[in-house]
Amino acid sequence: MKKYIGAAIGNCVHVGGAVNFLRLAEEEGHSAEFLGAAVSIDNLIDYILEKNPDVVSIGFRLTPDSVIPLLNELEKKIYDHKLENIEWIFGGTKPVAEFAKEYKFFSKIFDGTEDLDEVIGYLRGKKLKDLVIDESQDIIERIRSRYPYPVIRHHFGLPSLEETYEGIKKIAEAGILDVISIGPDQNTQENFFSPEKMNHDLDGAGGVPLRKVEDFEKLYRSAQRGNYPLLRSYSGTADIFKTAELLQTTIKNAWCAVPLCWYNVLDGRGERSLVTSISEGQELMRWHAQRNIPIEVNEGHHWSLRDAHDTIGVVMAYLAAYNAKKMGVKNYISQYMFNVPACIHHRMDLAKMLAKVELIESLEDENFKVFRQVRAGLASLSTDLDVAKGQLAASTYLAMTLNPHIVHVVGFSEADHAAKPEDVIESCKIVRGVIRSTLYGRVDMKNDTVVQARKNQLIKEVKYLLNTIKSLYNKSEDPWSDPVVIADMIKKGIIDAPHLRGNKNAKGTLETRIVDGKCMAYSKKLGRVVSEEERLSELLDL
Known part of the structure; x- marks a missing residue:
């Protein structure tokens, strides 16, 4: 000192x-x-x-x-x-x-x-370029080197390969973020290893069309400048282990995002059955755990994006972390997507996230460490870009209450167009401005009595649902991580979402309503919102 x-x-x-x-x-x-x-x-x-x-x-x-x-x-x-x-x-x-x-x-x-992270890095005697080289692009070391200032991440991937490469160069040289999350197009995610199945009319749909190993390698080379941002990419929806190996050997995937119940017949992003994809997702977690690569399981917000009530969103966030720990994951990146559904009130949103944090971090021990990652909800941003900038700032302000290790910046332009390099840089500057204003001395909204009451109510409801699952599937050695059980829960509607209506792989009968700013289960039979006990009793005739 x-x-x-x-x-x-x-x-x-x-x-x-x-x-x-x-x-x-x-x-x-x-x-x-x-x-x-x-x-x-x-x-x-x-x-x-x-x-x-x-x-x-x-x-x-x-x-x-x-x-x-x-x-x-x-x-x-x-x-x-x-x-x-x-x-x-x-x-x-x-x-x-x-x-x-x-x-x-x-x-x-x-x-x-300079931003606060640069000042903090200076006081700790570290230069970012040296850190990247010394630590072989280790995301956990990068987090620890600057916390409480969060690592900044942003998604990027344009329909043109060359524009994507040049965009990465521009973003890296701006030194404005730490992690570029590559967004491949759906053809890449589903058919990279079976190109004969590709529908080339859809090339570039949803992201960058990566067709050769060399395409990935060039992504990595493009980032070797400026502040040397780490790279990561979406997982594949087929040939997932080949994709994992590809990402690790080409872009040095900073961490892997693995779905528990998605990228299959449930969301139409693959042809795998629920049981198969859940089993493979668990094995993919184990594959990365054995290589000491951090894991993120995007689960809770997938259900909330489909208008599942808050209890299910929290339950699935917890089960995602539970499964990761069971597969041997040591460093778990837990993503908290705010503003989902878009009309949820900030108080209720914060309460939901605090419930997730409390339950997920109850799993921590010497072999399982949780890192908090926050982000705005994509659907919450206006197509009016000036309004969207304000919404991005407001969401970040609320999310900073969680003292995040990573801020996943959602480009303000996303409701209008895929983020260009200039949009990425401007979005990150907006978020950095909020962080600079809130890192020290902000109002602690966690102590709001309404927030605490809702958080405690949610945890009570979540525990009821989790215990019901254990009771219903008591023949399973561990129903919370049993692929057959998880698939059956979705089939029976124990875990459900309104947007799954008509999907033969799910019940799809759940009704929800926004009441006082929170997303609640609703019974048409009773004509009102219902508790988890009432919902399950009506569903299962308990």
């Missing part, structure tokens, strides 16, 4: 930046002392000689020409008193910082364009 001192020099009285920097230094475990505003060079040197600090941070935010005589005087006295071994830092406006760059005794110059 180091001893820091800071001061605004000359006649500069602007001390906010210096004070905030020293506060961050203290939070990182260093000692820090602020000398005040308008400190003369002589007084600064006298104090340095008395206290012998490791780092001196000086600030100046007046006109650029005014700083030159001050820095000339400081430079002379540094050499006169043999203070070259001290680490000197400068902070000021961008024009002033340009003058400061001419003085070689400064080891670091901040001009106000």
